[in-house]
Amino acid sequence: MTAQPRTIVVGVDGSPASRTALQWALNLAATQDFHVTAVAVQRRSPAFVPATSMALLPHGTFPEPSMETRAERLHSVVEAAGDHHATVTELLLTGEPARELTQLAGLDDLLVVGSHGAITTATALLGSITMGCLRHARCPVVIVPADRGKESHG
Template sequence: MSENELRIVVGVDGSPGSRAALRWALRYAEQCGGAVTAVIAWSPPTFTEVAPMPPVLSDEDSVARAEWELRKAVDETRASLETSVPVRQEVARGHAVRALLDCAQDADLLVVGSRGHGGFVGALLGSVSLHCVTHAHCPVVVVRPAAG
């Protein structure tokens, strides 16, 4: 990445909203000559239930799953857009908000989907996108997934 190249960070979790955000970021980067950093976050599971739980993935398995999900989203999206925009892929341990804000600390733009995998269906913004909009040190674009 050159010094003058626009740096765009995009959150990816495999959801339709994050796929839409990745498409938007790649198109924008192509238009302005920028480079994209696609970030996926993972957290070790927390246990709050007393009932027996299914086997838990190890940290290595969790990282491998996150890497696979990120690679799949990036590869499929780049192929569908037929773009050669450089995409750096980053797997971050921790909560998605913290990972995105940390990765976007020196970015020119942060792009997130309006809804991820959690929360209330139909809400205008998810908790991650809302936190990013209110706490990022760079402009934030929130992308809604295509209807249907």
Template structure:
């Protein structure tokens, strides 16, 4: 029997971490495999730290997207007892397109939502809305109110 796959969109937001935590809990309950996907664009390229750990322009050095994803996974797995291992994937491109592609190989797609407008919580973010319309599997959107403060 094929193992179910829960795909999760992860970025640097609290809502995506809540989505990852939800997916891990669901995987514990159902025995599914969790795959976390972080999409980034080349123009969002990380600023590498110097050997001294200080960026020459005084900016805070950023981690490579694969490192950001890994740390998010480690943090959320620590919060979910008996969480399964997570397949971590970073892709270059727009999140909405990467997640729709990933949905082709998933049984469930889990997303957080930012809702960058005055109606936060009432209106989905653009990535969530796009995925709800175009994903090739069921989609669960974790609302902002589910994110711990």
């Protein structure tokens, strides 16, 4: 019986930090027996958006992109990561990002998220999603700093 490859779950929101995290995960998956699941999580928007909030949005935009638009954005981020030698699944979810990511990542998986700031002690520097993943994940969590660039996983 062949063991199934483990999964690297990567949170992808299109930010430079998440792009770097995805690249890190792809580099690791290319050298190990990992499958990559690139996950974009959109927060649930309120059923009612006040007109004053709509007025703050640029003309022609809406508070919640369509599922097709979200899928295109995620796919373009994965494609921009370059030619990689890993199996990648693209997944769109709706909900609270840290909760969705930690529920998706199983005990034998690896959860990878990007950090928008320097990794020190402040929640503000790590971000609330990163902190939520650290608190609730059942698997190892890797936090990739945004300024890491395209260095290897080592």
